Amino acid sequence: MFAETRCFTDSQQHAGSIAGWNQVYAQMGRGPLTSELAQVCGTRFQVFRESLDKRVVQQGCAPPDRLCIAVVLPSGALPVVQGHAVAACAVALLRGGEEFVVHAPEGLHMLAANLDTERFARHAARELSAAQLKRLQTASQVAVEPAALARLRARVTALIDSPAPGAGPLSEHCFESSLLEAFLDLFQHADDEVRSRRANLAVSAYLVRRSQELVQQQPEQLLSILDLCGQLRVSRRTLQYSFQQVTGLRPVEYLRNLRLNAVRRALLASSAEQCTVSEVAGRMGFFHLSHFATHYRALFAEYPSTTRRRAG
Known part of the structure; x- marks a missing residue:
């Protein structure tokens, strides 16, 4: 069994540290990011608590052969998961290998857990x-x-805050059994699927997702808002409203921030000898380097030239 608590200043380092998850976290809120992750992992289960002080969009696939749940802590802001606003009295679900998109607002505090699907079934x-x-x-x-x-919430929090493996009375089997009982109790008291607070939120989430896919298909060829509206067959007002409702940002800013995050991930994963900042920026459609550097610094509170690179 594995347990740790860590703090981060980079959203992707936070995402990559959650064991078993194939995902990308892109920072959307401006300024230095601070986050905390506490997790306990066993052979057939996982619990973790994460807090992020900036708006982040989370995308990826759930771990295979797991039933996954997530709940927002009472003090946390409410995210949009799979196109639906998560209600304060609701639990979000993912099944093994399922793709997901989470628009996490600033100040997110969330508990998550997953269990082996077969044993739970x-x-x-x-x-x-x-x-x-x-x-x-x-x-x-x-x-x-x-x-x-x-x-x-109390059961999962107790598991996360238990003494480190080997230092307390709970074995991995006891951890797993306690979590399994928590899942069964939860779903015995579950009601129908929660509907969006606004009927058109799912449509807005679809437009955001399709816009992102179109931009990512050819990142070096910048699509204007009018280009996106033409391909999606919607008005500028509809697209603006959809982005504001789902992401809290204007379309231009949201899509630019996604590309800035892609540049940052590439810089962190490469050395200066492998590629220059301008080469990486160009691959993501940033050709005016002074404007690029200004936007990069506004989002991450550092210039791209000062982002820590790998040793050559």
Whole structure:
């Protein structure tokens, strides 16, 4: 069993430190990022708590053969997951290998946990109804009774804050059994899938996702907002509203920040001998280097030339 608590100043280093997850975190909020990650991982389970003080978009795939849940802590801001705003009384769900997009607002405080799907299914077949089991196979989030949600938060928090493996009485089997009981209790008190607070939020999330895909297909060829509107067949007002509703940012700023994050990841993963800053920037469609450096510094609070590179 593995346990650690770490702090980060880079969103992708934070994302890459969550064991078993194939994902990318892109910083959207301006300024130096500070985040904390506490996690406990066993052979067939994982629990973690993460806090980020900047707006971040999270994309990737859930770990294979796992049932994953996430809940927002009471003091945390509410994210948009899979195109749906997560309600304060809800639990977000992901199944093994499922692709996800999370628009995490500034000040996110979230608890997450996952279990081996097969082992959970054996116990769930005995304790959950057919309707409850079906809900777990399709829902992106479920409403939960406040008392059950409070019990889940308390149980997962206790597991994360337990003494380090080997230093306390809980073995890996006890950890896993406690988490399994928490999952079963939670889903016994789950209700129908939570609907978006606004009926058109899913449409807005789709437009944001498609805009991002179009830009990423050919990053060196900058698409204007009018280009995106033409391909998506929507008005500028609709596109602006969709981005503001889902990401909290204007389309130009959001899409530029995604490209800036891609540059930063490339710089961190390479040495100055392998490629220059201007070469990396050009691959992401930044050809006016002074403007690029200004936007980079505004987002990450450092110039690209001072970003730590790998040794040559």
